[in-house]
Amino acid sequence: MKKNHSGVRIGEVTLKWFIALHLSLIVNSLAGVASKMAGKQKFLSFRFCICYGMVLVITFAFALAWQQVLKHMSLTFAFTNKPITIIWGLIWGVLVFHEHVTWKMILGSAVILLGIMVGVSGDSGSDGSSLPPEGGKGDV
Amino acid sequence: MFEGLGRYIAVWIVSVFISSIAQVMLKMEANREHASKLKEYMNPMVVSAYFIFFLSTFLTMYALKYVPLTYSPIIEPMSYIFVPVIGVLLLKEKISRRRLIGMGIMIAGIVIFSM
Numbered sequence: 337m338k339k340n341h342s343g344v345r346i347g348e349v350t351l352k353w354f355i356a357l358h359l360s361l362i363v364n365s366l367a368g369v370a371s372k373m374a375g376k377q378k379f380l381s382f383r384f385c386i387c388y389g390m391v392l393v394i395t396f397a398f399a400l401a402w403q404q405v406l407k408h409m410s411l412t413f414a415f416t417n418k419p420i421t422i423i424w425g426l427i428w429g430v431l432v433f434h435e436h437v438t439w440k441m442i443l444g445s446a447v448i449l450l451g452i453m454v455g456v457s458g459d460s461g462s463d464g465s466s467l468p469p470e471g472g473k474g475d476v
Numbered sequence: 477m478f479e480g481l482g483r484y485i486a487v488w489i490v491s492v493f494i495s496s497i498a499q500v501m502l503k504m505e506a507n508r509e510h511a512s513k514l515k516e517y518m519n520p521m522v523v524s525a526y527f528i529f530f531l532s533t534f535l536t537m538y539a540l541k542y543v544p545l546t547y548s549p550i551i552e553p554m555s556y557i558f559v560p561v562i563g564v565l566l567l568k569e570k571i572s573r574r575r576l577i578g579m580g581i582m583i584a585g586i587v588i589f590s591m
Contacts (some may be wrong), residue, residue: 455578
């Protein structure tokens with residue numbers, strides 16, 4: 337982290353857009369929470385529709401936010417930060433659903449995160465062709 | 477094989493796999509020239525891809541009914557393996573050495589997680 341005339345920067349982005357990037361990733365990770373809540377409801381019941389609707393709204397909101405965030409940083413920077421979402425999945429699982437987590441799961445997740453970051457950070461990001469999936473669902 | 481929890485984990489992996497295929501479908505269509513902006517979106521390939529994304533939300537939800545959300549760190553990132561591999565097979569794209577190393581680290585992480 338370094339400070340210059342335009343304020344605090346993290347790598348190539350300003351602190352403001354770095355926070356925006358990570359807030360949007362946290363929002364995206366909540367789609368998993370809503371999805372699990374929906375899965376627990378009776379199919380097509382009122383509660384199911386609310387929870388599943390949240391999945392769609394969150395996914396759509398993330399797609400819009402991601403597009404804005406990308407205007408302020410390179411694809412490579414954004415995609416290198418994006419996999420942090422998997423750690424949020426772990427956190428929500430424990431906090432919201434009181435799931436059991438072991439040290440091996442935490443260590444394994446950290447290694448996976450590192451693997452994704454190594455793989456993605458090497459891309460030039462010129463056309464994003466070899467970058468991982470964006471928007472949509474199912475990706476992290 | 478694929479009994480109990482394993483069956484639901486398999487459903488989740490299928491969900492990630494089909495959405496990876498959909499990603500590559502979008503990429504295939506993005507590589508083509510289109511007569512109009514509308515046709516960039518309203519063509520069979522893109523519409524099918526979005527239908528697959530929609531379908532995968534149901535598969536994931538079905539799987540999450542039983543699979544803990546804490547398993548997401550090993551299932552969701554599989555798209556980082558599926559997409560490049562499908563890209564190689566269908567689009568003849570190349571996988572960089574750095575990406576191969578990243579995939580190797582990821583697989584090691586999946587093994588540690590599952591131990």
